[in-house]
Amino acid sequence: MSIIGLVLQLDLGNSRLKWRLIDCGGGTVLGRGACAPLDDAWLQQPVAVAAVQVASVASDATDAALAARVRDRFAVEPWFARATPQCGDLSNSYAEPQRMGVDRWLAMVAARARCRERLCVVDAGSALTIDLVAADGRHEGGYIIPGSALMARALQTATDRVRFDDGEGDSLAPGQSTAACVYHGIALAQAGALQLALMEAQRQGAAPRVLLTGGAARQLRRLLGGLVALPLELAEDLVLDGLALAARS
Numbered sequence: 215m216s217i218i219g220l221v222l223q224l225d226l227g228n229s230r231l232k233w234r235l236i237d238c239g240g241g242t243v244l245g246r247g248a249c250a251p252l253d254d255a256w257l258q259q260p261v262a263v264a265a266v267q268v269a270s271v272a273s274d275a276t277d278a279a280l281a282a283r284v285r286d287r288f289a290v291e292p293w294f295a296r297a298t299p300q301c302g303d304l305s306n307s308y309a310e311p312q313r314m315g316v317d318r319w320l321a322m323v324a325a326r327a328r329c330r331e332r333l334c335v336v337d338a339g340s341a342l343t344i345d346l347v348a349a350d351g352r353h354e355g356g357y358i359i360p361g362s363a364l365m366a367r368a369l370q371t372a373t374d375r376v377r378f379d380d381g382e383g384d385s386l387a388p389g390q391s392t393a394a395c396v397y398h399g400i401a402l403a404q405a406g407a408l409q410l411a412l413m414e415a416q417r418q419g420a421a422p423r424v425l426l427t428g429g430a431a432r433q434l435r436r437l438l439g440g441l442v443a444l445p446l447e448l449a450e451d452l453v454l455d456g457l458a459l460a461a462r463s
């Protein structure tokens with residue numbers, strides 16, 4: 215017997231597609247997974263899906279292909295969330311709000327729903343994004359920084375002699391080999407960027423509550439352990455939580 219009324223949520227980033235199956239109320243998570251952006255794993259749902267909600271930062275062509283697969287498999291029209299000028303009392307600072315990555319916007323929507331203090335929303339994925347939301351819901355602004363894998367790729371492709379195998383970037387100590395110099399340097403850049411963003415935020419106003427999401431969130435939190443006075447809270451489902459909220463509003 216198939217269960218009716220389930221919602222399949224997709225978060226299509228530049229590195230991975232994360233999916234989650236929830237009930238219509240949004241309170242219960244019935245399944246989840248992650249795969250490469252163009253993989254089909256998310257299509258193999260053992261139950262009937264009544265609606266598909268998508269947060270995608272991919273190209274229009276990729277979105278169109280994904281929509282076609284949704285129609286084929288589930289016989290429903292997917293709903294693509296977009297960054298908007300306003301969601302509840304959260305207001306977008308962009309002159310052209312639709313240009314903001316919807317993942318950033320939805321993470322802020324979910325963070326705002328959790329807490330009404332000043333917020334710093336960090337998404338450590340392909341890119342490291344850092345966004346500040348004032349206590350009144352105004353997006354103060356943000357930062358887009360290449361993530362660890364992108365930084366490593368930039369060094370590989372733009373230099374002749376910085377050559378290294380895949381390595382761990384879990385240390386801020388100075389490196390003593392090319393690989394260690396690169397990975398520790400990247401760790402320093404990622405952790406340092408967040409640390410400085412938090413210092414700048416505190417120069418401008420009250421200490422924000424910091425929420426971390428994205429595939430590299432745990433690693434970033436570990437790197438910064440003890441180096442920032444503010445608690446760094448993991449909030450792994452922020453984008454998908456925001457997607458459910460935006461779909462309802």
Ligand SMILES: Nc1ncnc2c1ncn2[C@@H]1O[C@H](COP(=O)(O)OP(=O)(O)O)[C@@H](O)[C@H]1O
Nearest residue numbers: 227228229230338339340341363428429430433
């Ligand atoms: N176990 C892990 N430890 C550290 N970093 C990870 C881990 N798994 C994934 N990542 C990092 O997270 C990134 C993917 O995170 P994700 O939030 O899915 O990105 P995107 O939304 O851009 O697709 C990868 O590029 C990698 O840098």
Ligand SMILES: CC(C)(COP(=O)(O)O)[C@@H](O)C(=O)NCCC(=O)O
Nearest residue numbers: 227228271313314315339340341358
């Ligand atoms: C900054 C991003 C690439 C982050 O994407 P991700 O790391 O989640 O794959 C994405 O939010 C995006 O494509 N933004 C559009 C530009 C903007 O937000 O202003």
Ligand SMILES: [K+]
Nearest residue numbers: 337339340341
């Ligand atoms: K990101």
